[in-house]
Amino acid sequence: MRRADRLFLLIHALRGRRRAITAQQLAETLEVSPRTVYRDVADLQRSGVPIEGEAGVGYLLRKGSDIPPLMFTPDELEALVVGSRFVRAFGGGRLGRGATTALLKIEAVLPPELRARSDRSRIFAPEVKRMETSGRIDALHAAVIECRVLCIDYRDEAGRDSAREIEPLCLMFWGGSWTLGAWCRLRGDFRNFRPDRIVEYRDSGERFDDGDPLRGLQAYLDAMGVDRERRPD
Numbered sequence: 001m002r003r004a005d006r007l008f009l010l011i012h013a014l015r016g017r018r019r020a021i022t023a024q025q026l027a028e029t030l031e032v033s034p035r036t037v038y039r040d041v042a043d044l045q046r047s048g049v050p051i052e053g054e055a056g057v058g059y060l061l062r063k064g065s066d067i068p069p070l071m072f073t074p075d076e077l078e079a080l081v082v083g084s085r086f087v088r089a090f091g092g093g094r095l096g097r098g099a100t101t102a103l104l105k106i107e108a109v110l111p112p113e114l115r116a117r118s119d120r121s122r123i124f125a126p127e128v129k130r131m132e133t134s135g136r137i138d139a140l141h142a143a144v145i146e147c148r149v150l151c152i153d154y155r156d157e158a159g160r161d162s163a164r165e166i167e168p169l170c171l172m173f174w175g176g177s178w179t180l181g182a183w184c185r186l187r188g189d190f191r192n193f194r195p196d197r198i199v200e201y202r203d204s205g206e207r208f209d210d211g212d213p214l215r216g217l218q219a220y221l222d223a224m225g226v227d228r229e230r231r232p233d
Contacts, residue, residue: 003040006030008105010040011061014051020058072106074117080106082123089125090173092137136195137171140180144168149206150182153199162186166193167208169217172226181224183208183215190220 001009013029014021023037030037038055045051053059072080080103087099107115143150152164166182177194184191210216221227 001030001032006032006036007040007044010037011044011049014059014061017060020053020060022058023055026059072114074114077106077114077118078121078123081118081121082125085123085125089127090178092141093135094138094141136198137178139201140168140195141171143203144170144180147207147210149204149208150201151204152193152201154193155197155199157197161199164191164193165204166191167210167215169210169220171195181220183220190215190223 009030010026013026023034023041026037027034041051041059050062051059052062084099084103088096091099107118142148148168150166150168152166153161154164155161163186165185166180167185168180168182170181172179172181172192177196179192180195180198181190181192183189211218213219
């Protein structure tokens with residue numbers, strides 16, 4: 001178990017208790033040693049989590065204390081629920097699984113009234129078999145993150161085929177379809193490719209610099225008129 005997950009579960013085990021729980025009991029719940037519990041509790045206390053008690057006596061989370069997930073407003077919570085549904089439906093397998101587990105962690109520590117609110121959302125994104133679940137989005141996303149030059153065989157809207165060598169910079173979802181934003185070496189310019197029109201793709205074995213001021217990610221976003229730093233009003 002990752003340490004971050006263990007710390008989360010430790011806080012969850014302490015929430016809502018009226019009586020102290022011993023390090024031994026926590027250790028059995030988390031399947032670790034009491035020594036690990038002592039260390040984790042001490043680290044949480046130093047970071048500001050209001051855990052009361054001590055070794056040999058037991059631990060409690062101070063009454064009335066909230067941890068960050070409980071501080072969401074109902075609208076913020078619904079946004080997270082709806083967002084996770086869209087990620088599961090359109091974000092590819094890896095991000096979909098991440099959205100599912102993240103939401104489970106948040107809902108695990110929500111008070112009943114907010115948990116009920118999350119169940120009442122009526123905005124859905126049905127998960128049907130499509131390109132996003134085929135593994136292609138995951139593969140292209142990995143190429144973007146790892147700055148891998150791709151060789152692709154591409155078929156445009158008119159059915160014309162071309163072979164391209166591209167530097168994939170980002171994936172964008174436009175509400176109905178994905179595009180892969182990239183620097184196209186054939187055209188010497190930025191181009192957007194529909195992943196579902198990529199007939200075949202392979203790793204060239206070359207890496208590129210996505211921070212290049214003329215052909216990197218920021219240059220692409222500027223060319224497309226996209227503000228990556230935009231914040232809600």
